[in-house]
Amino acid sequence: RKEVEQDPGPFNVPEGATVAFNCTYSNSASQSFFWYRQDCRKEPKLLMSVYSSGNEDGRFTAQLNRASQYISLLIRDSKLSDSATYLCVVNMLDGGTSYGKLTFGQGTILTVHP
Amino acid sequence: DGGITQSPKYLFRKEGQNVTLSCEQNLNHDAMYWYRQDPGQGLRLIYYSQIVNDFQKGDIAEGYSVSREKKESFPLTVTSAQKNPTAFYLCATQGESNQPQHFGDGTRLSIL
Numbered sequence: 001r002k003e004v005e006q007d008p009g010p011f012n013v014p015e016g017a018t019v020a021f022n023c024t025y026s027n028s029a030s031q032s033f034f035w036y037r038q039d040c041r042k043e044p045k046l047l048m049s050v051y052s053s054g055n056e057d058g059r060f061t062a063q064l065n066r067a068s069q070y071i072s073l074l075i076r077d078s079k080l081s082d083s084a085t086y087l088c089v090v091n092m093l094d095g096g097t098s099y100g101k102l103t104f105g106q107g108t109i110l111t112v113h114p
Numbered sequence: 115d116g117g118i119t120q121s122p123k124y125l126f127r128k129e130g131q132n133v134t135l136s137c138e139q140n141l142n143h144d145a146m147y148w149y150r151q152d153p154g155q156g157l158r159l160i161y162y163s164q165i166v167n168d169f170q171k172g173d174i175a176e177g178y179s180v181s182r183e184k185k186e187s188f189p190l191t192v193t194s195a196q197k198n199p200t201a202f203y204l205c206a207t208q209g210e211s212n213q214p215q216h217f218g219d220g221t222r223l224s225i226l
Binding site: 031034043046049099100101102105107 | 155204210211212222
């Protein structure tokens, strides 16, 4: 089983749609969680951190379920500019480093069309 | 990210040649990382450093080397031992544990 697994995608949705991505992680001791977006041929950029209570940033809502070991990202009222690859990232405890180890999912491609 | 500078943006390597990718940061972050991304694939960790003069191998260190002589700089050398170097190379920094990493805008390496 992969350490971090995401919906395979791709997702093709019309503008204005609501779309949700899920991500599961294998290490129950994982400490922190993030969603990044990556545009074609660009570097990943932090979209939002994910907190236990869930958090919202405009049209984006992130949820964390520690019991089931999954993270979700909900995008409401999709825009053309939301088209990108969305990466789920988990920081796992690692005895060799005080920073933990960030593990990236493979990413889910989202295409928003007119 | 404005605080992390990678150069060059594009790099071509000849057979048997070593090439060095630069990563400089002005964020005063202790931790720095090098990742490799192949087309349609996720990020794989090559090397990381959490303090000056110390670095650790990641998941795919073979054929690569690094140094960390200054806090601001973490150059990556792709040696001739790396037989398949064509990829997108990303440098990242991290300020504190449990904080996200932030990326430079990457270097694309190709074989001539």
